[in-house]
Amino acid sequence: MASTESADDDGSAPLAGPRAASAAQRAGGRRLLRAAARRARYPMALLAVLTAIRVAAMLATPAMLARAVDAVREDGNVGGAMAGLAVALAVAASADTAKDVVGSYCGSGITAWLRHRLIGRILELGVPGLHRFPAGDALSRLTESAGGPAAFPALLLSVVAALGTGLGAVTALALIDWTLAAAFAVGVPPAILVIRLFVVRASEPFARYQRLQAAIATRLLDARQGARTIRSAGTAAREARRILRPLPELRQAGHLTWTVQGQVSWRLSLLAPAIQILVVAVAGTRLATGAISTGELVAAVSYTSMALGVVALFDTFVTLLNCEVGAGRIQELLGADPAVRPPPCPMRLPDGPGELRLREVTVRVGDRTVLDRLDLTVPAGTCVAVVGVSGTGKSVLVSTIGRLLDPAGGSVELDGVPVTDVALPALRRAVAYAFERPALLGATVHDTIAYARPDATREQVRRAARAASADDFVRALPAGYDTPLDRAPLSGGELQRLGLARAALTDARVLVLDDATSSLDTATEMKVTRALRRLLAHRTSLVVARRPATAARADLVAWLDAGRIRALAPHADLWPDPAYQAVFAVDGDGDLGAGSPDSGAATRPDTVEPRTRA
Template identity: 50%
Template sequence: AQAGSAGVTLVTASAAVLTSLGGVVALWLLDWRIGLCFSLGVPPLVLIARVFMNRGSGLFLRYQETQGRISALLLEALGGARTIGASGTAAAETRRVLEPLPELSRTGHRVWALQRDTGWQVGLLIPAVEVLVLCAGGLALLHGDISAGELAAVVGYTALAMAALDQLDALFALGMSAAGARRVAEVVDQPVPAPGTRARPASGPGTVTLSGVTVRSGTRLVLDSVDLVVPAGTALAVVGRSGAGKSTLAALIGRLREPDSGLVAIDGVPLPELTPRALRAAVGYAFERPALLGTTVAGTIAFARPDVSRAEVAAAAGAARADDFIARLPHGYDTLLKDAPLSGGEVQRLGIARALVHDPTVVVLDDALSSLDTATEARVGSALASAWSGRTRVLIAHRVSTAARADLVAWLENGRVRALGPHQELWRLDGYRALFAAGTTPESETAPEAVPEHDPHPHPQESI
């Protein structure tokens, strides 16, 4: 908001400066000595303004950054209000949110001190210039250089010319606007991936290829030279411990994140070369915590394809096992989202229904069934396997049942693909079994022999 007010502030200040210029020109025309006396006040004013902006720019920026930190901490705390209440940590969380407050206070006091110093300097300068101009006018009148009427005009023109000297408030607002604009520029200047111009082959089956993909987060290596091919029509489960890079890999497939190096392609076409329309048609997502966008339940399911028929919306909801709880809502599919009390599992099922309506060639389920109970997950998983039969599916999995239903499993460890193969064969590895909770062993998941682990840099054709 402060960055947006810069234009208004500049217009107001410019109008005052133009008015002042008119008054100064009139003073010079009446008598050059009167004009010179007024002009003597300009250099001190410029110096005061320059010192104010030089000292103030850093202070204004620091003040706004500290305000932003407090706001971010407060929003984070509000989002976790139930957890804070249940943990009995309200006092500690209050201290954490207010921790930057002393810095905000110190910076604010420095800003006020700068305003005070600038204020008294301008407050002394303006009367001094007025007295000097009126003395020059009085002397000119005594010497007969100007008339009494012209002296009255000097008083009026001096008041007009003083408009530029009395712009402390505008100068402060301009400093705050400049600081806000710098913060906005930090966001706007972030590099934006350029959209491609190619369309994906119409008959492309949906083969996903990652070649030498590396992703860093600060100094941490999230993915390290990953080579992976997901054959068309394959259901690939991606497993690994927390921080192994599973969600990062999922984001790369739909270009929701750019790799630092390497290439991601669909049907041989690198993602950066695809048009946004082609990319969104090729890759669809269902997330762990989907955002329910739109106005109604039907609207959020059809969000990616607003022109889809109600029958298709209902079919997708049925496949996602969402039709039963939708039917219990006050107005069914026309229930406003704000009036629909939904559990975490119900929200996830609406997200899956939305992905079904999207109908992409490649589907990425980023832990999209995590809030469902085991029985519901099995029913939804079976329905999705039928609905997306022949589609390429990438499943970010934390449950052994999800991995067991997949055609292939990619085991990520320390940012690399440690092993790739069917779940039944990977289950022979002690480290792989340790990824999952105890008591989840399927009946067929026993084998007396260990299988050698994959090379840390597997080639796409390798499997166990």
């Protein structure tokens, strides 16, 4: 489990300067929303036209109503007035319906665009991104946060429409009688002040609420990944408490948000009728003096209600603020630096035998220097075992070869070309990896083996599976190679053999096995290794080795110690050194006898759940 040991390593702790952080996040959210609006400019233009038509029809409705009232009182053209009123209402309803349809289309397009960008950036961030944005946090941004901005275009135009309608209504009041517009204007400054107060006070609680939701999701996913460990340890109750520990803070943030919203809401709920009463009182006085007609009084009441729709925008402002906060969380992830950047001017990787050279490579993880000016040359076509006690950086070292991460200093060269100067697709074709816990990607067993080569034929896939000693157990599955992955229960060793088959299928000049045979028993490992070496003859390979027998089968052993290569020599030459033997006593299975060529020690492979995460 990633976070079982630490309860506060997932962002649930209070942040320094929450108001400043919230302001910065909202600024990023506004930039992203502007970019989304530019991308959806054509649907938004159509929305704007429909909104303008609806506003015009709504503003015409009270005037048509006043005409109809006066026509009835004065025995005028009632039919014509009623027809005009019906047309205005029909146009408003039609524009409103069309606006909803176009708004939904526009919103879904923005959501798809944001989620595509988020998924791409999450994958670009690589392993370092998993530490900065844990799974639960990234998932909440991908789902809840990315779904919020979908409503932004419609909400924004609703605000514009309401403001336009309000301005038009106030103008209509002024045309009826200037005193009516003046009476309405008295209540505008207090309404603006109240809404501004809400935006200032509610921004940080909104942002904190979303962060705490992500923290709970992260803890829950961590616990799901380690469900068997929790159950076997009998710590389910303690784990539930750990998952739910941010709840009091979540409740506090939610309570503060609702408190601020309630304070603003009751002020506005009192202000709106007060303004309406004031305008109606002035209108009644003007009617009594003969300054306006009865129809104009009815129109004034309608226009006042219409203008007060601006006050009712409070709920829309709440939703817009949520959109802004969610967009800020998305922008925070999109703005994160990827683990590996493509070269600005890629160099062509020449055809070569696969010679590797690491020059003064330095890698830091946090404040710790894992590799310290490391030098290593791997001759072309050589199998090199990388050994060292746990924590010395074996996986970090091999990760620099295919640019799964970049060193802070030094260079890694493949056939004389720095890997940082090679286009990433070309480098991925040149360097293939097999991991300790390979991810099951694709729909079927065939798909997961052919993941890096989707155009591979069934025969090519089977040949790779045979090389990894996987063909027999795959054909024994219910549908063989076409068995869906969720219906293929696999042991740890079988899973690793699928990963090895996937790596064997690639036409790579360098093969990296990052502890990729740890779940194989010794006999199977020897069989797989012999098959792979036949298949990958004349190709360079690096094997992260934890067993002496694995190191013994390599041409050379790179002994990693204190961030540097302590020795590069055959296993047989290093074995007499007690310090070298101690590496396996500490980091391997403790069976020093396994280092001899005749060793037949075997261990039973562990079993894992059907779908194993990388």
